[in-house]
Amino acid sequence: xxxxxxxxxxxxxxxxxxxxxxxxxxxxxxxxxxxxxxxxxxxxxxxxxxxxxxxxxxxxxxxxxxxxxxxxxxxxxxxxxxxxxxxxxxxxxxxxxxxxxxxxxxxxxxxxxxxxxxxxxxxxxxxxxxxxxxxxxxxxxxxxxxxxxxxxxxxxxxxxxxxxxxxxxxxxxxxxxxxxxxxxxxxxxxxxxxxxxxxxxxxxxxxxxxxxxxxxxxxxxxxxxxxxxxxxxxxxxxxxxxxxxxxxxxxxxxxxxxxxxxxxxxxxxxxxxxxxxxxxxxxxxxxxxxxxxxxxxxxxxxxxxxxxxxxxxxxxxxxxxxxxxxxxxxxxxxxxxxxxxxxxxxxxxx
Numbered sequence: 213x214x215x216x217x218x219x220x221x222x223x224x225x226x227x228x229x230x231x232x233x234x235x236x237x238x239x240x241x242x243x244x245x246x247x248x249x250x251x252x253x254x255x256x257x258x259x260x261x262x263x264x265x266x267x268x269x270x271x272x273x274x275x276x277x278x279x280x281x282x283x284x285x286x287x288x289x290x291x292x293x294x295x296x297x298x299x300x301x302x303x304x305x306x307x308x309x310x311x312x313x314x315x316x317x318x319x320x321x322x323x324x325x326x327x328x329x330x331x332x333x334x335x336x337x338x339x340x341x342x343x344x345x346x347x348x349x350x351x352x353x354x355x356x357x358x359x360x361x362x363x364x365x366x367x368x369x370x371x372x373x374x375x376x377x378x379x380x381x382x383x384x385x386x387x388x389x390x391x392x393x394x395x396x397x398x399x400x401x402x403x404x405x406x407x408x409x410x411x412x413x414x415x416x417x418x419x420x421x422x423x424x425x426x427x428x429x430x431x432x433x434x435x436x437x438x439x440x441x442x443x444x445x446x447x448x449x450x451x452x453x454x455x456x457x458x459x460x461x462x463x464x465x466x467x468x469x470x471x472x473x474x475x476x477x478x479x480x481x482x483x484x485x486x487x488x489x490x491x492x493x494x495x496x497x498x499x500x501x502x503x504x505x506x507x508x509x510x511x512x513x514x515x516x517x518x519x520x521x522x523x524x525x526x527x528x529x530x531x532x533x534x535x536x537x538x539x540x541x542x543x544x545x546x547x548x549x550x551x552x553x554x555x556x557x558x559x560x561x562x
Contacts, residue, residue, distance in 0.1 A: 213229045213230070213244035213245075213247055213248060213253070213254075213255045213256070214227055214228045214229050214230075214244075214255075214256050214258065215228055215229065215230045215231070215232070215237075215240055215241050215244050215255060215256070215257050215258065216228035216230075216231045216232070216257075216258040216260060217231065217232040217233075217234055217237050217240075217258075217260040217261065217262050217263075218231075218232060218233050218234030218260070219234060219260045219261055220258045220259055220260035221258075221259065224258035224259060224260070225258075227258075228258060229244060229247070230243055230244050232262065232263075234261070234263055235263050235265075235295075236263060236264075236265040236295075237262040237263050237264065238262075238264050238265060238267065238273045238274040238275070241255065241257065241262070241274055241283075242274065242275060245276060245278065245281055245283075246278075248278075248281065251280060252278075252279060252280025252281055252282075252312070253280070253281070253282070254281075254282040254283075254284055255281065255282070255283050255284070256284050256285075257283070257284065257285040257286070257290045257292075257318070258286060258290065259286045259289035259290055260289075260290065260291070261291045261293060262290070262291065262292045262293070263293065263295050264292050264293065264294050264295060264298070264302050265294075265295050265298055266298040266299065266300040267300075270300075270304070271300060271301060271304055271306075271343045271348075271353060271354065272300055272301045272302075272303065272304025272306070272348070273294060273298065273300055273301065273302055273303070273304070274292065274302065274303045274304070275304050275306065276303065276304070276305045276306070276310070276313055277305075277306050277307040277310060278307065278310060279309070279310050279311050279312050279313070280311075280312045280313075281312075281313050281314075282313075282314040282315075282316070283303075283313075283314070283315045283316070283318070284314075284315075284316050284317050284318075285316070285317045285318040285319070286317060287317050287318075287319075287369070288319050288371060290317065290318055290319060291318075291319040291321065292318060292319065292320050292321070293321045293323055294321065294322050294323040294326075294327055295323070295326075296323070296326035296327065297326065297327065298327055299327050299328075299329065299344060299376075300327075300343065300344065301322075301343060301344065301345045301346070301347070301348045302320050302321070302322050302345070302346050302347065303315065303320065303346070303347045303348070304343075304348050304349075305347075305348065305349035305350075305362060305365060305382075306349075306350065306351065306352065306353070307351060307358075307362075308351055308352075308358035308359060308360050309351070309358070309359075309360035309361075309362075309363075310351065310362055311362055311363035311364040311365070311384070311386075312363070312364040313349070313362075313364065313365050313366070314366045314367075314368070315347060315366070315367050315368075315370060316366070316367070316368045316369050316370065317368075317369045317370065318370045318371075319370070319371045319373075320346045320347060320370060320371065320372045320373070321346070321373050321374050322344065322345065322346045322372075322373070322374050322375040322376055322379075323374055324344075324374045324375060324376040324396075324398065325374070327344065327376055328376075329344050329376045329377065329398070341377070342377050342378060342381060342399065343377070344375070344376035344377040345375055345376075345377050345378045345379065345380070345381050346372040346373070346374075346375045346378070346379045346380060346397075347367055347370075347372060347379070347380045347381075347382075348378070348380075348381045348382070349362045349365045349381070349382040349383060349384060349387075350362065350381075350383045350384075351383075351384070361383065361384040361385060361406060362382070362383065362384035362385075363384050363385040363386050364385075364386045365382050365384060365386070365387050365388070366387075366388040366389075366390070367380055367382070367388070367389045367390070367392060368388070368389075368390045368391050368392065369391050369392065370392045370393075371392065371393040371394075371395075372392060372393075372394050372395070372401075373394075373395035373396065374395065374396060374397075375396070375397035375398065375399075375401075376397075376398055377397065377398055377399045378397050378399045378400045378401070378402070378403055379394050379395065379397040379400070379401045379402055380392075380394070380401070380402040380403070381400070381402075381403050381405075382403075382404050382405070382409070383404075383405035383406050384405075384406055385406060385407070385408065386408060386409070387404050387406075387407065387408070387409035387410070388409070388410045388412075389402050389404070389409075389410070389411045389412070389414060390410065390411075390412045390413050390414070391412075391413040391414065392414045392415075393414070393415050393417070394414055394415070394416045394417070394425075395416075395417055395418070395419070396418060396419060396420040396421065396422045397422050397423070398421065398422070398423065399423050399424065400422075400423060400424040400425070400426075400427045401416050401418075401422060401424070401425050401426065402414065402416075402425075402426055402427070403424070403427045403428065403429055404427075404428050404429075404431055404434060405428065405429050405430050405431045406430070406431050406432075407428070407431040407432045407433045407434050408432070408433035408434065408435075409428070409431060409433070409434050409435070410434075410435045410437075411426050411434075411435070411436045411437075411439060412435065412436075412437050412438050412439065413437075413438045413439065414426070414439045414440075415439070415440050415442070416439060416440065416441045416442065417442050417444060418441070418442065418443045418444060418447035418448070418449045418475070419444045419446060419447050420446070420447065420448065421448045422447075422448065422449050422450070423449075423450045423451065424449075424450060424451045424452075424454050425439075425441040425449060425451070425452045425453065426439055426441065426452070426453050426454070426467075427451070427453070427454035427455070427456075428454070428455050428456055428459060428462065429456045430456055430458075430459065431456065431459055432459055432460045432461050433460070433461045433462075434455065434459070434461070434462050434463075435462075435463045435465075436453055436462070436463070436464045436465075436467065437463065437464070437465040437466050437467065438465075438466045438467065439467045439468075440467070440468045440470075441453070441467065441468070441469045441470075442468075442470055442472075443470070443471040443472060443475035443476070443477050444472050444475055445472050445473065445474035445475055446474060446475065447471075447472070447475040447476065447477075448475075448476045449475075449476065449477050449478070450477075450478040450479065451478060451479045451481070451482050452469045452477060452479070452480050452481060453467065453469075453480070453481045453482070453483075454481070454482040454483075454484075455482070455483055455484050455485050455488060455510070456484055456485060457484040457485060457509075457510075457530070458484075458485055458486075459484065459485035459486070460485055460486045460487050461486075461487045461488075462483075462485065462487070462488040462489070463488070463489045463491075464481065464483065464488065464489070464490045464491075464493065465489065465490070465491045465492045465493065466491075466492040466493065467493045467494075468493070468494045468495075469493070469494070469495045469496065470496050471496070471497060471498045471504070472498065473498055475498070477497070477504060478505075479504075479505050479506065479507055480495045480497070480504050480505065480506040480523060481495075481506045481507065481508075482507045482509070483506075483507065483508050483509065483510055483513065484509050484510045484530070485510045486510055486511060486512045486513070486531070486533075486535065487512050487513070488510055488512070488513040488514075489513070489514050489516075490513065490514070490515045490516075490518065491514070491515075491516050491517045491518065492517050492518065493518045493519070494518070494519045495518065495519070495520050495521070495523050496521045496522065496523075497521065497522035497523055498522065499522060500522050500546055503522050503523055503524040503546070503547065503548070504522055504523045504524070505523075505524050505526055506520070506523055506524065506525050506526065507526050507528065508525060508526065508527045508528070508529075508537055508554075509528050509529065509530045509531075510529070510530075510531060510537075511529045511531045511533050511534070511535035511536070511537060511554060511555070512533070512535035512536065512537075513537055513538070514538040514540075515537070515538065515539045515540075515542065516538070516539075516540050516541045516542065517541050517542065518542045518543070519542070519543040519545075520542060520543065520544050520545065520547040521545040521546060521547060522545070522546050522547065523544075523547040524547065524548055524549075524550055525539065525547070525548070525549045525550070526549075526550045526552065527539070527549065527550065527551045527552060527553070527554050527556050528552040528553050528554065529553050529554025529555070530553075534554070534555045535555060536555045536556075536557050537554050537555060537556050537557065538557045538558070539556065539557070539558040540557075540558060
Protein backbone atom coordinates (compact mmCIF):
# COMPACT_ATOMS: atom_id res chain seq x y z
CA UNK A 213 0.00 0.00 0.00
CA UNK A 214 1.19 3.53 -0.81
CA UNK A 215 0.35 6.66 1.18
CA UNK A 216 0.97 10.29 0.25
CA UNK A 217 0.08 13.53 1.98
CA UNK A 218 -1.04 17.02 1.07
CA UNK A 219 2.41 18.33 0.16
CA UNK A 220 3.65 15.21 -1.62
CA UNK A 221 4.31 15.60 -5.33
CA UNK A 222 1.44 15.23 -7.76
CA UNK A 223 3.15 12.13 -9.13
CA UNK A 224 3.26 10.57 -5.66
CA UNK A 225 -0.37 11.42 -4.98
CA UNK A 226 -1.43 9.87 -8.26
CA UNK A 227 0.36 6.61 -7.36
CA UNK A 228 -0.98 6.45 -3.81
CA UNK A 229 -3.75 4.26 -2.45
CA UNK A 230 -4.42 6.81 0.32
CA UNK A 231 -3.75 10.56 0.35
CA UNK A 232 -3.83 12.61 3.56
CA UNK A 233 -4.87 16.24 3.74
CA UNK A 234 -1.97 17.37 5.94
CA UNK A 235 -3.99 17.29 9.17
CA UNK A 236 -4.18 14.07 11.19
CA UNK A 237 -2.41 12.00 8.53
CA UNK A 238 -2.22 9.03 10.91
CA UNK A 239 -5.76 8.18 9.76
CA UNK A 240 -4.71 7.44 6.17
CA UNK A 241 -1.57 5.59 7.28
CA UNK A 242 -3.57 3.42 9.67
CA UNK A 243 -6.13 2.71 6.96
CA UNK A 244 -3.30 1.51 4.73
CA UNK A 245 -1.97 -0.75 7.49
CA UNK A 246 -5.43 -2.27 7.98
CA UNK A 247 -5.79 -2.73 4.22
CA UNK A 248 -2.74 -5.01 3.98
CA UNK A 249 -3.55 -8.67 3.36
CA UNK A 250 -3.69 -11.08 6.33
CA UNK A 251 -0.10 -12.22 5.70
CA UNK A 252 1.10 -8.63 6.12
CA UNK A 253 3.11 -6.41 3.83
CA UNK A 254 4.62 -2.96 3.38
CA UNK A 255 3.09 0.48 3.73
CA UNK A 256 5.22 2.96 1.79
CA UNK A 257 5.04 6.61 2.77
CA UNK A 258 5.94 8.98 -0.03
CA UNK A 259 7.83 12.22 0.49
CA UNK A 260 6.13 14.97 2.47
CA UNK A 261 5.39 16.20 5.98
CA UNK A 262 2.82 14.01 7.77
CA UNK A 263 0.90 15.68 10.57
CA UNK A 264 0.36 13.16 13.39
CA UNK A 265 -2.40 13.64 15.98
CA UNK A 266 -3.39 11.68 19.08
CA UNK A 267 -6.00 8.97 18.54
CA UNK A 268 -8.75 9.34 21.12
CA UNK A 269 -8.49 6.70 23.83
CA UNK A 270 -5.09 5.50 22.60
CA UNK A 271 -1.52 6.23 23.66
CA UNK A 272 -0.35 7.04 20.21
CA UNK A 273 -0.85 8.88 16.99
CA UNK A 274 0.13 6.30 14.40
CA UNK A 275 -0.92 2.91 15.83
CA UNK A 276 0.52 -0.40 14.61
CA UNK A 277 -1.59 -3.14 16.18
CA UNK A 278 -1.06 -6.07 13.84
CA UNK A 279 1.92 -8.25 12.97
CA UNK A 280 4.05 -8.56 9.85
CA UNK A 281 4.08 -4.90 8.88
CA UNK A 282 6.86 -2.82 7.35
CA UNK A 283 6.43 0.95 7.46
CA UNK A 284 8.90 2.52 5.03
CA UNK A 285 9.54 6.12 4.00
CA UNK A 286 11.86 7.97 1.67
CA UNK A 287 14.47 8.88 4.26
CA UNK A 288 14.56 12.46 5.50
CA UNK A 289 12.08 13.43 2.76
CA UNK A 290 9.34 11.61 4.72
CA UNK A 291 8.71 13.43 8.00
CA UNK A 292 6.25 12.38 10.70
CA UNK A 293 5.82 15.33 13.06
CA UNK A 294 3.57 15.31 16.11
CA UNK A 295 1.12 18.19 16.08
CA UNK A 296 1.07 20.74 18.93
CA UNK A 297 -0.51 19.78 22.26
CA UNK A 298 -1.04 16.13 21.34
CA UNK A 299 1.12 14.69 24.17
CA UNK A 300 1.44 11.16 22.87
CA UNK A 301 3.79 8.81 21.02
CA UNK A 302 4.31 9.52 17.35
CA UNK A 303 4.34 5.78 16.55
CA UNK A 304 2.95 3.20 19.00
CA UNK A 305 3.32 -0.56 18.44
CA UNK A 306 0.80 -2.38 20.64
CA UNK A 307 -1.09 -5.66 20.97
CA UNK A 308 -0.67 -9.09 22.52
CA UNK A 309 1.97 -10.97 20.54
CA UNK A 310 2.26 -8.32 17.84
CA UNK A 311 5.58 -8.81 16.10
CA UNK A 312 7.70 -8.81 12.97
CA UNK A 313 7.44 -5.04 12.63
CA UNK A 314 10.01 -2.98 10.71
CA UNK A 315 10.06 0.82 10.67
CA UNK A 316 12.63 2.25 8.31
CA UNK A 317 13.71 5.31 6.37
CA UNK A 318 11.60 7.84 8.26
CA UNK A 319 12.14 11.16 10.04
CA UNK A 320 10.20 11.09 13.34
CA UNK A 321 9.85 14.25 15.43
CA UNK A 322 7.96 14.13 18.73
CA UNK A 323 8.02 17.94 18.79
CA UNK A 324 8.59 18.18 22.55
CA UNK A 325 8.71 21.97 22.62
CA UNK A 326 5.05 22.08 21.58
CA UNK A 327 4.06 18.99 23.58
CA UNK A 328 4.94 19.76 27.22
CA UNK A 329 4.77 16.82 29.62
CA UNK A 330 2.93 17.65 32.85
CA UNK A 331 3.38 14.26 34.52
CA UNK A 332 -0.32 13.86 35.24
CA UNK A 333 -1.31 11.04 32.90
CA UNK A 334 -0.97 7.54 34.38
CA UNK A 335 1.36 8.79 37.10
CA UNK A 336 3.23 5.90 38.79
CA UNK A 337 1.51 3.32 36.57
CA UNK A 338 3.80 0.94 34.70
CA UNK A 339 4.85 2.59 31.44
CA UNK A 340 2.52 5.51 32.11
CA UNK A 341 5.28 8.05 32.49
CA UNK A 342 6.93 6.84 29.30
CA UNK A 343 4.18 7.25 26.74
CA UNK A 344 5.55 10.40 25.14
CA UNK A 345 8.06 8.84 22.74
CA UNK A 346 9.06 9.06 19.13
CA UNK A 347 8.62 5.30 18.62
CA UNK A 348 7.38 2.95 21.35
CA UNK A 349 6.64 -0.78 21.37
CA UNK A 350 4.88 -2.34 24.35
CA UNK A 351 2.16 -4.95 24.09
CA UNK A 352 -0.42 -3.22 26.33
CA UNK A 353 -1.72 0.12 27.51
CA UNK A 354 -0.12 1.61 30.66
CA UNK A 355 -0.67 -0.67 33.65
CA UNK A 356 -1.74 -3.55 31.43
CA UNK A 357 -0.13 -6.87 30.68
CA UNK A 358 -0.30 -9.52 27.99
CA UNK A 359 0.68 -13.19 27.80
CA UNK A 360 2.84 -12.73 24.72
CA UNK A 361 5.22 -9.76 24.42
CA UNK A 362 6.05 -7.91 21.25
CA UNK A 363 8.81 -9.52 19.22
CA UNK A 364 10.88 -9.00 16.11
CA UNK A 365 10.81 -5.20 16.20
CA UNK A 366 13.35 -3.41 13.98
CA UNK A 367 13.94 0.33 13.71
CA UNK A 368 16.48 1.18 11.02
CA UNK A 369 17.74 4.12 9.00
CA UNK A 370 15.44 6.53 10.80
CA UNK A 371 15.99 9.96 12.32
CA UNK A 372 14.25 10.25 15.71
CA UNK A 373 14.42 13.62 17.45
CA UNK A 374 12.99 15.88 20.13
CA UNK A 375 11.26 13.33 22.37
CA UNK A 376 9.51 14.45 25.52
CA UNK A 377 10.31 11.08 27.13
CA UNK A 378 12.21 8.54 24.99
CA UNK A 379 13.24 8.68 21.37
CA UNK A 380 12.87 4.91 20.89
CA UNK A 381 11.56 2.58 23.61
CA UNK A 382 11.05 -1.09 22.76
CA UNK A 383 10.01 -3.90 25.08
CA UNK A 384 9.97 -7.51 23.96
CA UNK A 385 12.11 -10.18 22.31
CA UNK A 386 14.45 -9.80 19.33
CA UNK A 387 14.67 -6.01 19.29
CA UNK A 388 16.89 -4.16 16.82
CA UNK A 389 17.73 -0.46 16.63
CA UNK A 390 20.28 -0.16 13.85
CA UNK A 391 21.85 2.58 11.75
CA UNK A 392 19.68 5.44 12.97
CA UNK A 393 20.33 9.08 13.75
CA UNK A 394 19.06 9.84 17.26
CA UNK A 395 18.79 13.14 19.08
CA UNK A 396 17.68 14.78 22.28
CA UNK A 397 15.21 13.09 24.64
CA UNK A 398 14.24 14.06 28.16
CA UNK A 399 14.70 10.42 29.19
CA UNK A 400 16.63 8.07 26.85
CA UNK A 401 17.46 8.50 23.17
CA UNK A 402 17.01 4.71 22.91
CA UNK A 403 16.14 2.08 25.53
CA UNK A 404 15.44 -1.64 25.22
CA UNK A 405 13.64 -3.83 27.76
CA UNK A 406 13.30 -7.63 28.16
CA UNK A 407 15.58 -8.69 25.30
CA UNK A 408 17.50 -10.10 23.58
CA UNK A 409 18.17 -6.85 21.75
CA UNK A 410 20.69 -4.96 19.63
CA UNK A 411 21.51 -1.24 19.48
CA UNK A 412 24.09 -1.01 16.72
CA UNK A 413 25.54 1.50 14.30
CA UNK A 414 23.62 4.54 15.54
CA UNK A 415 24.78 8.15 15.69
CA UNK A 416 23.47 9.87 18.80
CA UNK A 417 23.98 13.63 18.64
CA UNK A 418 23.20 15.50 21.85
CA UNK A 419 22.67 19.23 21.49
CA UNK A 420 20.30 19.84 24.44
CA UNK A 421 19.02 18.22 27.62
CA UNK A 422 19.01 14.38 27.56
CA UNK A 423 19.17 11.80 30.36
CA UNK A 424 20.65 8.67 28.69
CA UNK A 425 21.90 8.16 25.14
CA UNK A 426 21.82 4.32 24.92
CA UNK A 427 20.36 2.17 27.68
CA UNK A 428 18.61 -1.01 28.77
CA UNK A 429 16.12 -1.50 31.57
CA UNK A 430 15.13 -4.85 33.12
CA UNK A 431 16.53 -6.62 30.08
CA UNK A 432 18.99 -9.42 29.42
CA UNK A 433 21.23 -10.38 26.51
CA UNK A 434 21.69 -6.87 25.12
CA UNK A 435 24.34 -5.79 22.63
CA UNK A 436 25.25 -2.09 22.35
CA UNK A 437 27.94 -1.81 19.71
CA UNK A 438 29.41 0.41 17.01
CA UNK A 439 27.51 3.49 18.14
CA UNK A 440 28.81 7.06 18.33
CA UNK A 441 27.57 9.30 21.14
CA UNK A 442 28.59 12.89 20.46
CA UNK A 443 27.85 15.58 23.02
CA UNK A 444 28.06 18.86 21.15
CA UNK A 445 28.55 22.37 22.52
CA UNK A 446 25.57 23.17 24.79
CA UNK A 447 24.66 19.47 24.92
CA UNK A 448 23.71 18.24 28.40
CA UNK A 449 23.78 14.44 28.81
CA UNK A 450 23.70 12.52 32.08
CA UNK A 451 24.83 9.05 30.89
CA UNK A 452 26.16 7.85 27.52
CA UNK A 453 25.64 4.07 28.06
CA UNK A 454 23.68 2.33 30.82
CA UNK A 455 22.75 -1.23 31.75
CA UNK A 456 20.27 -2.06 34.49
CA UNK A 457 20.76 -3.58 37.95
CA UNK A 458 20.22 -7.36 38.13
CA UNK A 459 20.36 -7.63 34.35
CA UNK A 460 22.57 -10.27 32.75
CA UNK A 461 24.67 -10.68 29.62
CA UNK A 462 25.45 -7.29 28.15
CA UNK A 463 28.09 -6.51 25.53
CA UNK A 464 29.08 -2.85 25.25
CA UNK A 465 31.64 -2.82 22.47
CA UNK A 466 33.32 -0.69 19.83
CA UNK A 467 31.47 2.50 20.72
CA UNK A 468 32.82 6.05 20.66
CA UNK A 469 31.96 8.69 23.25
CA UNK A 470 33.20 12.22 22.66
CA UNK A 471 32.37 15.49 24.39
CA UNK A 472 33.01 18.83 22.72
CA UNK A 473 34.07 21.88 24.68
CA UNK A 474 31.01 23.52 26.19
CA UNK A 475 29.16 20.20 26.36
CA UNK A 476 28.40 18.31 29.57
CA UNK A 477 28.44 14.55 30.17
CA UNK A 478 27.87 13.24 33.69
CA UNK A 479 28.93 9.58 33.19
CA UNK A 480 30.55 7.82 30.26
CA UNK A 481 28.88 4.56 31.37
CA UNK A 482 26.83 3.21 34.24
CA UNK A 483 27.46 -0.55 34.00
CA UNK A 484 25.32 -2.60 36.38
CA UNK A 485 24.21 -6.22 36.57
CA UNK A 486 26.19 -9.37 35.76
CA UNK A 487 28.18 -10.99 32.96
CA UNK A 488 29.01 -7.83 31.04
CA UNK A 489 31.82 -7.31 28.55
CA UNK A 490 33.03 -3.74 27.96
CA UNK A 491 35.54 -3.88 25.14
CA UNK A 492 36.95 -1.92 22.23
CA UNK A 493 35.35 1.38 23.20
CA UNK A 494 36.98 4.79 22.73
CA UNK A 495 35.96 7.18 25.52
CA UNK A 496 37.25 10.73 25.63
CA UNK A 497 36.51 13.31 28.28
CA UNK A 498 37.34 16.84 27.21
CA UNK A 499 38.68 18.06 30.58
CA UNK A 500 42.12 16.90 31.73
CA UNK A 501 41.62 18.33 35.20
CA UNK A 502 38.20 16.78 35.84
CA UNK A 503 38.14 13.22 34.55
CA UNK A 504 34.95 11.78 33.08
CA UNK A 505 33.54 9.12 35.47
CA UNK A 506 32.74 5.59 34.27
CA UNK A 507 30.84 3.60 36.89
CA UNK A 508 31.24 -0.17 37.26
CA UNK A 509 28.68 -1.16 39.89
CA UNK A 510 27.99 -4.71 38.71
CA UNK A 511 30.06 -7.89 38.97
CA UNK A 512 31.24 -10.75 36.82
CA UNK A 513 32.41 -8.31 34.16
CA UNK A 514 35.44 -7.67 31.98
CA UNK A 515 36.73 -4.27 30.87
CA UNK A 516 39.37 -4.93 28.23
CA UNK A 517 40.90 -3.41 25.13
CA UNK A 518 39.39 0.05 25.54
CA UNK A 519 40.97 3.46 24.96
CA UNK A 520 40.27 5.85 27.82
CA UNK A 521 41.36 9.48 27.77
CA UNK A 522 40.60 11.78 30.72
CA UNK A 523 38.42 9.03 32.24
CA UNK A 524 38.19 7.66 35.80
CA UNK A 525 36.91 4.08 36.17
CA UNK A 526 35.10 3.73 39.49
CA UNK A 527 34.71 0.14 40.69
CA UNK A 528 31.95 -0.01 43.28
CA UNK A 529 30.29 -3.44 43.20
CA UNK A 530 26.74 -3.04 44.53
CA UNK A 531 25.72 -6.69 44.02
CA UNK A 532 27.36 -8.12 47.15
CA UNK A 533 28.43 -11.23 45.23
CA UNK A 534 32.22 -10.63 45.10
CA UNK A 535 32.29 -11.92 41.55
CA UNK A 536 35.36 -10.64 39.69
CA UNK A 537 35.66 -7.32 37.93
CA UNK A 538 38.50 -7.68 35.45
CA UNK A 539 40.20 -4.54 34.11
CA UNK A 540 43.03 -5.43 31.77
CA UNK A 541 44.74 -4.38 28.55
CA UNK A 542 43.30 -0.89 28.25
CA UNK A 543 45.02 2.25 26.98
CA UNK A 544 44.84 4.74 29.86
CA UNK A 545 45.69 8.33 28.87
CA UNK A 546 45.38 10.64 31.85
CA UNK A 547 42.96 8.03 33.21
CA UNK A 548 42.79 5.95 36.35
CA UNK A 549 40.93 3.44 38.48
CA UNK A 550 39.23 4.14 41.80
CA UNK A 551 38.45 0.96 43.74
CA UNK A 552 35.65 1.43 46.26
CA UNK A 553 34.18 -2.07 46.57
CA UNK A 554 34.29 -5.42 44.80
CA UNK A 555 36.67 -8.15 43.69
CA UNK A 556 38.88 -6.13 41.36
CA UNK A 557 41.36 -8.01 39.22
CA UNK A 558 43.63 -5.75 37.24
CA UNK A 559 46.79 -5.84 35.28
CA UNK A 560 49.60 -3.64 36.59
CA UNK A 561 49.52 -0.31 34.78
CA UNK A 562 46.01 -0.80 33.41
